[in-house]
Amino acid sequence: MEEVDYLCMRCGNEYRGPFDKLVPVERSCPKCNSNSIRRNKKKKKNPTASA
């Protein structure tokens, strides 16, 4: 299963977790247990781009 970045909208914890478009799973923050979890779609900066 693909792993993506998540951001907890309650405590701000960022973590990686499984993601499956076809079989969605209940998201919960491993730190505070909240279900307000947003998929962090921020694109990672390409380290070679600035060079």
Added chain:
Amino acid sequence: MMDVGRHSKINLLTYSEIENIGGYIGNFQVTVRKKARYVDEKECNACAECEKVCPVVAADEFQEGFSSRKAIYMPFPQAVPSVYILDDKDCLGHNPIACGKCADVCEKNCIDFDMKDEIINLNVGAVITATGMDVYDPTEMDEYGYTQYENVVTSMEFERLISAGGPTEGHFIRPTDRKTPKRIAFIQCVGSRSNSPIGNPYCSNICCMNTIKDSLLLMDHYPGTEITVFYIDIRAFGKGFEDLFQRSKQAGVKYIRGLPGEIFEDPKTKNLTMLVEDTVANSVTDFEFDLVVLSVGVIPRRDSDLIQRLLTLSRTTDGFFMESHPKLKPVDAPTGGVFLAGCAESPKDVKDSVTQASAAAARAQILLNAGKINVEAITSQVLTDFCTGCQVCVKVCPFHAITGGDAKLKIPVEVVEAACQGCGTCAAECNFDALLMKHFEDEQIMSQIDAITGENAADKVVAFACNWCSYGGADLAGLSRMQYPTSQRVIKTMCSGRVDSKFVLHAFENGAPIVLVSGCHYADCHYIDANRWTVKRVDKLWDKMERLGIRPERLQLEWISAAEGQKWANTMKDLEKMREQVTQEEIEHAMSVLKEDREKAEAKKKKKAEKKTPVKEIPIEASA
């Protein structure tokens, strides 16, 4: 089964598969593929002459591969109807005829190599899903050496070995030397009650009693056999089960609380050794056995996905089909007119399966006898003037209760009220406000938001709670006198899927500092998968809020069951802390940008509508 086969009002379709199921409660259209068995069911009298001459030998699935069958065979001794079947994959004589010996000896000419699959269309009022279960395959559990050591067998294989109708005709032998084993170990909870990725977390319910029954059977038929059962807990909770457990202990069966870490085989004797910690006696002991039986658990059928899709059913995290309500509707599926029986719903023994099947049959009978149903008052209604036929609602409806619609031809969709369960997801997803959710109309909910935010909006948390779980959780918190801040104001919807984006935005536009959307846990959604749409909507809202410069954290999402009063209270405490941190400037900024955004969208919508439907001037002559 014999009675079922003979019953004049039961049409038994064996060796058949469901291809498609359409329609709704009281009016299902079922397409069945009756597979070609190449033997005339009506003529075959099971004389077995064909089987005797068949030259093909294949592994017998019913005997767990311990014996063989022919290409033409009786699936199992008690099969109903009691007729032969020809496996076209194994048969030599099928197209072009290379063998045909079975056809030559069949005096009644039952064998027809040209037989084709038959498609049967049925109209039925109710569907009972009794698709059973599969058995856990312990091959992946390397520590027990299944398939590596011949004398390690599963409980299913053991059943065949000890059965009078089995491959050894009831003479109990072990696979390697074909001698009757004297020392036998049963290992419980294989694949059950495990947190390992290759196991299942749930208890399979039947394995303990099955082992106790097997141990008594062995003691009865082979007195003097040394039987040891390794267990975590013995769960003998049914009527008479404890007596059976005690009888087994009195008969000399040893019960040791602890599971072996690994099994080793003596290459010479093929005996099996293991080291086990007895957690009751607090000792570690070496054991040697002639045969090890793995008491394997039960798993949902591997083709459950197909049944789930055909009947729009819901499944628990374990993979078994979910009932509409665990206490009040234990045999009803969330889809109207569909009922559940047996291990399709959860692991259960014969008695419980029969009880549940009888209940499901009675529920179906009530429905059919009535000939009509009372439709819930809370259903969706299409406002045909607004519907563009875009079919978004058709896609999101968990019950397939919305049909038709054509965007090109401007044909509006239709709601089948008998199938609609009233979750309101369609109304929340419709971009044209063309669906009216009776009793939970947009106007009604907007008015509630206005009432909440009318005075001191900044001091309040607007919480949307679903009727079945979150609202129950809030209720429990109150009934249990749990302490939590009083700033929350609850708006009840039937499902979190009903919470339209515009409700959330309206609350923020009116000055609400925090909005909570809450519903049932994923696996508990009372509307199959309607809360999946809630997540998607909240995700979109977070994106929009960020785009407009509103802190997305101000919108919160929580799954709270009716038993989680404490979770509701804790969530409210967290939200109160968050509310205190929201500044007046933030609230005012959100109010202004959302107002601007809404006005822009309304103007755009108006312009679009005017463009699409220009006012035509009709000449008087033409209209006359």
